[in-house]
Amino acid sequence: MSAATNPTRPHDVVIFGATGFVGRLVAEYLAEHAPDGVRVALAGRSRERLVQVRATLPPRARDWPLVVADVADPSSLRALAESTTAVASTVGPYLRYGLPVVQACAEAGTHYADLTGEVLFVRRAIDAVDARAKETGARIVTACGYDSIPSDLGVLLLHERAVADAAGGLLDTTLHAKSKGGLSGGTIDSSRAQLEAVSEDKALSKVIFDPYALSPDRVAEPDLGKERDVRSVFADAETGEWVGPFIMAGFNTRIVRRSNALRDHAYGRRFRYREVSAYGRGLRGRRQATVFTGVMGLAIAGLANPRTRPIFDRLAPSPGEGPSEQNRRSGWFAMKIRTTTETGRRYLATVSAQGDPGYAATAVMLGESALCLALDGEKLPEAAGVLTPATAMGDALVERLRAQAFTLTVDELPDRP
Template sequence: MAESARDHDLVVFGATGFVGRLLAAYLAEHTPPGVRVGLAGRSRTRLLEVRAALPPAAREWPVLEADAGDPASLTALAESTRVLVTTVGPYARYGMPVVEACAAAGTHYADLTGELLFVREAMSRSDAVARETGARIVHACGYDSIPSDLSTFLLAERARADGADGLRDVRLVATLRGGLSGGTIDSMRAQVEALQGDPSLRRVAGDPFALSPDRAAEPDTPQPRDAGLPVRMPDGRWTAAFVMAPFNTRIVRRSNALQGWAYGRGLSYGEVMGVGRGPLGAVTAAGVSAGLVGAVSALSFGPTRAVLDRVLPAPGSGPSEAVRRNGWFRMTVDAETESGRRYRAIAAGKGDPGYRATAVMLGESALALTLDADRLPDRAGSLTPATALGDVLVERLRAAGHTYEATGV
């Protein structure tokens, strides 16, 4: 379908959800005049309520009814817009029909999933179709996994500009302050349920190259474990397992492979969470690592999962406005090249990383797809933020107040 025949430039699907409302508010404040934006979801009444609470620029945005369980409505939605950004999750339950509709319609797509198995399935089912139609299907456009993906992208660019060899060893240390939403819990629950329903998926989930476009071509470079014991760094900081590492690391490795292993054939990439120094840091690191193991175990066991369901945030709920405003994130990424040269990247921003900062990341990703098509990398198919949006997104996020930089050490 010709782009000129489409009614909308950008549609937010899931605008009545917790993150969907935050995203709609961000777009209402930052979308240039003249861009045709729509709000989509299952309930027209709720969409009208959301629109009424948005800044004045959004008051005339059309509302569009569509349901993830109604393929015909998704086809009509995808064919009506040039870009669709979706916050409807868990994506393993509701996301696949949306991806497939966009791929078939040649509609650019962005989401904020952190669900490994969903991205793997979407990749296998939509990549070839999207490459044929020209659709950019861009997963992980939030705190999962833009800071990780763009930091490594910038490190490789900086090393290449210096004439250095490929990256060999890259380690990210994440520090943050933020809250937790019911949607995040629901996504974790969905992934645990998928692994329980099909034990063979555990081997897939444990594969460090699970999202590679060509698994057989991946080098045998050892990769850091996604979870492990607390470690004291040379500068005195203690680190613990990072809950997002199993997903982020695979997105970064996919970015490397999609670019012909441009970061380095021998890239070893890992992520941990920084938790402080001294005895308190050691105790915190042990508690975080044990807590992650305990949470997964509790979600895997029916009786304890039932207890957690009563006390954890419900779907559609999330951190308070004060928590979202006072949150922040900072990723420090140290890299060594094959020849021993060292570099460091910083990715940082204000606001709760999973919600306020994610609304910025997802919003700017959607705007890049909508407004900057002629400057984006010439790629289509199942992509990552770095491979689909690259330097254009880096520029947009810097302009939005986030930090993305890479320097020699």
């Protein structure tokens, strides 16, 4: 039986950017895991390259339709958006190429999911299409990969458990991240795009560093003092582990805070959220935290400085490159999110999965997000506009990821002695 939900459109899901590194991984994932009858198409600028990619996919994908579309051609994007229920876009950097795609989807009432980790792009998308998407019913869902599904769904589960236990709103909440994974040229190119935008317009740095930059109503946000991203190494008082800056915190935290605001601050008006990288206890943990934090700082500084950027570019992988298949399989991530509620009860959410977090696991997350948007309409929250994974898909996506062997759990912690 067909799983199609909109017979007036020829496709259920279109993977835009299917010839790129992550786009191919998402196509492979859907070729292996999409339910029978789901109508998937591959989209990109070059029909020749699309044919080549399709030929490498599992047999059930060999007859998938091909859609030629280019972000520089509005008519092709309009045709793409009008042909499908949902678009999964891997065409980045999104700050350079993403806005025409979300505009086409918002106009067509087409759901959209991407992998952005770019605060500036999400802010521009909100300003440009949020109102129109609400009119057409489109769910424009950014950050549907390692940025920022584990963070966003993990905090959502904490909130739901606190509500179920009548434990009050969430207060201080911290995510501790551990992972093993590689780096792709596309990820670096996205960072480069934001840095270049800031160098051209210094005022944009205020947006990037604003903890509530993605809020739907910045003025209404609670005054909790300066909520800064962690920038130093220290021993965590609760876990005893050495922690340091988490490279994705500057984006993930904004997404989680937007989820809270879009839900009318359901997580709590005194909800404070931060993310750190965890390295373990003792001298070894301290050493690792110090070394990794130093290397990360040098890399960011090298990429930001126009004089050193060419050197960094020569050493870094190029766009379209990424970890080998063996490295993607051997990767993993584990996020532990601790919170204290208004009644003093304490909880721990665990979100983890096997596979390189930015590639193997992200292909699952984006693939399941696209299927969720295309097929699970009756299970989804009533929402439209520029949304987050938690506000657009919520528990429906949690169920899908659990079915793919992701761990998403919440446990109550004992009272402090």
